[in-house]
Amino acid sequence: xxxxxxINHPTDTDFYxxxxxxxxxxxxxxxxxxxxxxxxxxxxxxxxxxxxxxKEQIDHYCTLGFTKDELEYLSSIPFIKRDYIENFLRHxxxxxxxxxxxxxxxxxxxxxxxxxxxxxxxxxxxxxxxxILAIVNEVYFAFRFGEGARDKxxxxxxxxxxxxxxxxxxxxxxxxxxxxxxxYSYDMQDWLVKYIVQQNVPGFVGTSNVWLAKKYGVKATGxxxxxxxxxxxxxxxxxxxxxxxFVMDEWLDEYGVLPGVFLGDTIGTDVFLKDxxxxxxxxxNGVRHDSGNPxxxxxxxxxxxxxxxxxxxxxxxxxxxxxxxxxxxxxxxVFRDRAxxxxxxxxxxxxxxxxxxxxxxxxxxxxxTECNGLPTAKISDEPSKVMCRDGEYVDxxxxxxxxxxxxxx
Numbered sequence: 001x002x003x004x005x006x007i008n009h010p011t012d013t014d015f016y017x018x019x020x021x022x023x024x025x026x027x028x029x030x031x032x033x034x035x036x037x038x039x040x041x042x043x044x045x046x047x048x049x050x051x052x053x054x055k056e057q058i059d060h061y062c063t064l065g066f067t068k069d070e071l072e073y074l075s076s077i078p079f080i081k082r083d084y085i086e087n088f089l090r091h092x093x094x095x096x097x098x099x100x101x102x103x104x105x106x107x108x109x110x111x112x113x114x115x116x117x118x119x120x121x122x123x124x125x126x127x128x129x130x131x132i133l134a135i136v137n138e139v140y141f142a143f144r145f146g147e148g149a150r151d152k153x154x155x156x157x158x159x160x161x162x163x164x165x166x167x168x169x170x171x172x173x174x175x176x177x178x179x180x181x182x183x184y185s186y187d188m189q190d191w192l193v194k195y196i197v198q199q200n201v202p203g204f205v206g207t208s209n210v211w212l213a214k215k216y217g218v219k220a221t222g223x224x225x226x227x228x229x230x231x232x233x234x235x236x237x238x239x240x241x242x243x244x245x246f247v248m249d250e251w252l253d254e255y256g257v258l259p260g261v262f263l264g265d266t267i268g269t270d271v272f273l274k275d276x277x278x279x280x281x282x283x284x285n286g287v288r289h290d291s292g293n294p295x296x297x298x299x300x301x302x303x304x305x306x307x308x309x310x311x312x313x314x315x316x317x318x319x320x321x322x323x324x325x326x327x328x329x330x331x332x333x334v335f336r337d338r339a340x341x342x343x344x345x346x347x348x349x350x351x352x353x354x355x356x357x358x359x360x361x362x363x364x365x366x367x368x369t370e371c372n373g374l375p376t377a378k379i380s381d382e383p384s385k386v387m388c389r390d391g392e393y394v395d396x397x398x399x400x401x402x403x404x405x406x407x408x409x
Contacts, residue, residue: 001053001056001057001060002053003053003057003138003139003142003147004147005057005060006057006060006061006134006135006138006139006185006186007057007060007061007064007131007134007135007186008064008186009064009067009070009211010064010065010066010070010092010094010127011066011070011073011074011210011211011214012131012134012180012186012209012210012211012212013127013130013131013180013209013210013211014130014178014180014181014208014209014210014222014225015208015209015210015213015220015221015222016208016222016223016224016225017126017127017129017130018074018080018210019079019080019222019223019224019255020126020224020225020227020228021084021088021089021123021126021127022080022081022084022254023224023228023250023251023254023255024122024123024126025083025084025088025123026081026084026254027250027254028122028123028231029121029123030121031121031122031123031231031234031371031372032119032120032121032122032370032371032372032373033118033119033120033121033122033125033126033231033234033368033370033371034117034118034119034125034368034369034370034371035117035118035119035125035128035129035366035367035368035369036109036115036116036117036366036367036369036387036389037109037114037115037116037117037132037133037136037364037365037366038109038110038364038365038366038367038387039108039109039110039112039114039362039363039364040110040363040364040365040384041110041112041362041363041364042110042112044110044112044140044362045112045113046112046113046114046136046140047113047143048113049143050113050114050139050140050143051101051102051113051114053139053143054101054114054135054136054139055101057135057139058096058099058101058131058132058135059096061094061131061135062093062094062095062096062099063093064093064094065092065093066089066090066092069214070211070214071085071089071090073210073214074089074210077220078258079255079256079258088123092124092127094124094127094128094131095120095124098118098119098120098124098125098128099116099117099118099128099132100116100117100118100119101114101115101116102114102115102116103115103117114136116132116136116366118132118366122227122231122368122371126227128366129181129227129366130180130181132366133180133181133182133364133365133366134180134181134183134186136362136364137181137182137183137184137351137361137362137364138183138184138185138186140362141184141185141352142185144359145359148185148187150184150352150353150359151185151187151188151191153353154184154188154191154352154353155188155191155195157353158192158195158349158353159195161325161348161349162195162196162199162201164325165201165202165325166199166201166202169329170325170326170328170329171329171332171333172202172203172325172328172329172332172343172345173203173328173332173336173341173342173343174203174205174340174341174342174343175203175204175205175328175342175343175344175345176204176205176206176207176208176219176221176342176343176344176345177192177193177196177204177206177207177208177209177345177346177349177350178207178208178221178320178344178345178346179192179208179209179345179346179347179349179350179351180208180209180346180350181346181364182346182347182350182351182361182362182364183347183350183351184350184351184352184353184361188350189209189212189350190212190215192349192350193207193209193212193215193216193218194216197216197217197218204218205218205219205221205342206218206219206220206221207219207220207221208220208221208222208344221344223260223261223262223263223288224247224251224262224263225263226263226265226266226290226367226368226378226380227367227368228247228251229243229244229247229263229266229267230243230266230367230368230371230376230377230378231368231371231376232246232247233371233374233375233376233377233397234370234371234372234373234374234376235371235372236372236374239400240267240396240397240400241267241271241397241400241401241403241404242275242404243266243267244264244266244267244271244272244275244276245275245280248262248275248276248280248284252280252283252284256283257283257284257285260283260284260285260286261284261285261286261287261288261316261318262276262280262284262286262287262288263287263288263290264276264287264288265289265290265291265292265380265381266378266379266380267377267378267379267380267397267401268379268380268381268401269292269297269300269381270405271401271404271405273300273304274404274405274408276304277308278308278309278310281304281305281308281310281315282308282310285315285316286315286316286317286318286339286340286342287301287315287316287317287318288318288319288320288344289317289318289319289320289321290320290321290380291321291380291381291382291385292321292380292381292382293381294319294321294327294331295331295334297381298317298319298331298334298335298339301317301339302317302335302338302339305339312338312339313338313339313340314340315339315340316339316340316341316342317335317339317340317341317342318342318343318344319331319341319342319343319344320343320344320345320346322347322348323343323344323345323346323348324345324348325345325348328343328345331343347361365387367387369387369388369389375388375389375390375393376388377390377393377394377397379394379397379398379401
């Protein structure tokens with residue numbers, strides 16, 4: 001490796017990977033999955049040198065296992081169960097043979113020069129997503145500008161951003177740091193969380209990064225992600241238009257109401273609300289927004305809660321889609337007296353800070369594209385976020401959704 005190791009702890013990942021992992025372990029341990037990397041920036045190209053470094057960084061990642069301290073930390077979380085820790089996490093290692101990079105039979109999205117696929121059990125491969133994205137992002141910018149070359153710029157621009165929170169220009173309410181997957185570097189995300197904690201930034205409640213939450217004594221935040229609903233599409237006895245209902249029922253069976261913010265946009269919010277009946281809406285603490293117009297989404301959720309006879313002020317609207325302090329402050333102003341409002345702020349804080357044309361955060365994802373050999377798709381409320389290799393399946397999924405919306409009250 002030309003760079004220092006990027007991932008050095010398996011807990012250097014998002015907390016939802018553990019809540020999802022336990023759910024998979026108990027409900028679907030034999031499911032298989034295929035994941036694919038996609039760079040949505042059509043102008044970005046990864047050089048052969050970058051690709052080689054990414055391979056070697058992933059080689060290093062695959063040598064890691066959970067330490068005693070990490071397992072003890074996870075054991076201290078009430079809803080992380082002992083059997084999942086002792087029978088799975090204690091023995092888990094990334095399997096390098098399940099991660100494939102630029103193989104001859106692979107085709108990169110947008111011809112960006114980098115194709116990555118993960119194939120194996122869902123239980124194993126789910127953990128690779130965040131590590132791959134963090135490695136790809138840091139390698140790309142380290143090779144473009146030099147390792148650590150923009151650290152001082154990152155720190156200064158971060159302090160300038162928070163100055164407008166301290167002086168009241170932006171009032172962002174309750175928020176968490178959500179930046180691991182597209183961070184500029186591990187060192188700067190580490191510095192960022194430390195700075196937030198030391199400066200006692202208003203409204204900060206935690207970070208999605210488990211290692212940094214442990215390191216700085218703050219809450220690890222997160223519940224679940226699109227992969228759960230996408231995986232439900234890989235079960236042939238289910239109509240994919242009912243995948244939200246299936247996952248919500250299983251999630252409540254696994255966790256009760258403890259980690260309870262649901263992500264409802266995987267196949268579109270409108271069809272999600274068909275399944276978000278009184279039992280689910282009452283049981284889950286709230287819903288997370290991750291695509292589409294956030295103001296329209298917030299109004300829709302409030303109206304839905306009111307229709308069910310549930311006071312929206314008792315529920316959380318968690319906004320997490322491409323937020324900056326200005327947008328969070330605007331949303332907080334509109335909704336703070338009508339619901340419990342919270343924000344997950346990621347790339348705006350942890351990504352490369354200079355947003356000029358030649359230096360802006362990468363728009364990269366790693367999504368499940370098959371489960372149990374069947375295609376899966378994320379539709380979301382934003383057409384540009386659709387990801388699926390199988391166009392016929394996307395058409396089928398949309399027809400299933402459309403039927404529900406037209407025929408069910």
